[in-house]
Amino acid sequence: MKWTLILLLGGPLAETTLGWTYHYSPTPMNWTQARQWCQTHYTDMVVIQNQKENDYLVSLLPNKTKSPYYWIGITKNHKNETWTWVGNNSTWIGEQSWATNEPNNNFSNEFCVEIYTNSGENRGKWNDEKCINKKYTACYKAQCNTTICGRGRCEETIENIKCHCDPGFKGDRCQTAVECPPLSQPNAYHNCTEGNQTFNSTCHFKCNPGFLMIGSPNVTCEITGAWSGPRPICESYKQALLAVAGCGALTACCCICFCWMKRRKRKKLAQERQPEEVTSPSSEVQG
Numbered sequence: 611m612k613w614t615l616i617l618l619l620g621g622p623l624a625e626t627t628l629g630w631t632y633h634y635s636p637t638p639m640n641w642t643q644a645r646q647w648c649q650t651h652y653t654d655m656v657v658i659q660n661q662k663e664n665d666y667l668v669s670l671l672p673n674k675t676k677s678p679y680y681w682i683g684i685t686k687n688h689k690n691e692t693w694t695w696v697g698n699n700s701t702w703i704g705e706q707s708w709a710t711n712e713p714n715n716n717f718s719n720e721f722c723v724e725i726y727t728n729s730g731e732n733r734g735k736w737n738d739e740k741c742i743n744k745k746y747t748a749c750y751k752a753q754c755n756t757t758i759c760g761r762g763r764c765e766e767t768i769e770n771i772k773c774h775c776d777p778g779f780k781g782d783r784c785q786t787a788v789e790c791p792p793l794s795q796p797n798a799y800h801n802c803t804e805g806n807q808t809f810n811s812t813c814h815f816k817c818n819p820g821f822l823m824i825g826s827p828n829v830t831c832e833i834t835g836a837w838s839g840p841r842p843i844c845e846s847y848k849q850a851l852l853a854v855a856g857c858g859a860l861t862a863c864c865c866i867c868f869c870w871m872k873r874r875k876r877k878k879l880a881q882e883r884q885p886e887e888v889t890s891p892s893s894e895v896q897g
């Protein structure tokens with residue numbers, strides 16, 4: 611995706627047509643004030659998620675030959691606590707992010723982080739610093755909002771935004787509902803909710819005059835882009851009656867067979883019992 615860069619002096623740092631934008635403050639301030647400044651004018655203090663973003667940010671910030679440099683949005687409250695990014699609570703720390711011999715937690719109270727923008731070997735590296743010191747601040751302005759991705763979740767990336775679509779929707783902004791195959795049944799017509807055949811729409815079939823429906827008249831377009839069930843069949847009345855009659859005859863045959871077999875089995879059992887009844891009186895004589 612192509613993007614353009616517009617450099618604006620005296621406030622906003624840069625603006626891209628897609629993806630977030632980076633900005634910086636015109637004056638130094640302590641870390642707490644710096645974050646408030648970012649939240650007031652933009653979205654928040656910068657969050658860096660990988661080395662590529664780190665390098666990109668440094669390439670946009672004005673060079674400084676000495677302190678103060680720029681606050682970035684990573685901090686901790688106690689000595690042994692994990693460094694955490696304020697914007698998204700991530701704990702990403704690149705293997706080469708810290709400057710030489712940093713973080714040194716000098717005087718045991720360096721809980722905020724600055725990024726060097728000089729031209730030396732530490733350019734783009736981090737240093738833990740006392741939060742009350744005054745530095746410029748680096749902010750970002752998010753491009754994601756609640757509506758940009760339509761039916762999906764928006765994710766900020768360095769040069770773009772990415773939409774993760776809800777099930778049943780597609781497109782780069784999740785603007786398109788998944789479509790089901792066209793409906794066409796012989797001797798039938800149908801109407802669909804909202805006039806389309808996309809995810810969540812239900813279509814109702816009716817048969818042409820002289821035809822009888824076999825099956826459910828409704829089908830719904832599902833998340834997968836498939837219809838919820840088989841489409842109904844419209845048979846002519848004559849064929850439908852023959853089908854019903856055929857089914858009835860088959861049922862009757864089954865009933866007759868079942869009854870005949872049951873009766874035969876009962877008769878056989880009765881025949882087997884007769885010899886036993888004849889021999890049983892002898893036991894009374896012996897007693």
Ligand code: CA
Binds near residue numbers: 713739
């Ligand atoms: Ca330090």
